[in-house]
Amino acid sequence: MAVHLVAPGVHMVSHRGANMYLLDDDGRLVLVDTGFPGSEGVVLDAIAALGHASADLGDIILTHAHYDHVGSAAALVAATGARTWMHPVDAPLAESGRGSRPMKPAPGLLRHLMFRLFAKPGRTTAPVKIDELVEEGATIPLAGGLRVIHVPGHCAGQIALGQPATGILFAADTCMNILGLGDPIGFEDRAIGRASQRKLAALDFTIACFGHGQPLHDAAARFRARWGG
Numbered sequence: 001m002a003v004h005l006v007a008p009g010v011h012m013v014s015h016r017g018a019n020m021y022l023l024d025d026d027g028r029l030v031l032v033d034t035g036f037p038g039s040e041g042v043v044l045d046a047i048a049a050l051g052h053a054s055a056d057l058g059d060i061i062l063t064h065a066h067y068d069h070v071g072s073a074a075a076l077v078a079a080t081g082a083r084t085w086m087h088p089v090d091a092p093l094a095e096s097g098r099g100s101r102p103m104k105p106a107p108g109l110l111r112h113l114m115f116r117l118f119a120k121p122g123r124t125t126a127p128v129k130i131d132e133l134v135e136e137g138a139t140i141p142l143a144g145g146l147r148v149i150h151v152p153g154h155c156a157g158q159i160a161l162g163q164p165a166t167g168i169l170f171a172a173d174t175c176m177n178i179l180g181l182g183d184p185i186g187f188e189d190r191a192i193g194r195a196s197q198r199k200l201a202a203l204d205f206t207i208a209c210f211g212h213g214q215p216l217h218d219a220a221a222r223f224r225a226r227w228g229g
């Protein structure tokens, strides 16, 4: 298990190449994404390592319905009783567990290779009930307030989260930071994905956290250099 402090009150948990984030919320915890199926033990260990009981996990925010993000959601809800949050476009996929929409690889050899390894649109997951639907412009009243930013293209119901209290942008799979800041492994619609990257590049934040790859500091400037703003 790898647990890293990203900023005060924000810990990153990485397992099998997928990142999850535990956010302090006034003595309780919020989890952003749940990793691949079978990651629940790693998350519960991380919660214990931070000095919390499992029941302290009050909320799980799912950035999108890909199996490396919703994979352990049902198991973690069963273990903790946490409430779930998701965008309405992707919630039916998580609730049915039937897998995601078709994607095409992003440009470049590395992404083509990673796409062949990791993109599994037909991969099913344990169905998980979504309790709260959140759309563009909403603020989730947790961890000091989390601003919801709709970022389709990689996945039509994907959301990023802005956390003003820490200056963190949780970019999900709008982009990733593997051998540098760049595209995710694939897109449902590349033009829409580009527009979402530009949308994030126009925002103010200091640290970017990703579904895949290490957090990036001085991040807004790096986004602007890559995608304009």
Ligand SMILES: [Zn+2]
Binding pocket: 064, 066, 154, 155, 173
């Ligand atoms: Zn994804």
Ligand SMILES: [Zn+2]
Binding pocket: 066, 068, 069, 173, 211, 212
């Ligand atoms: Zn992912």
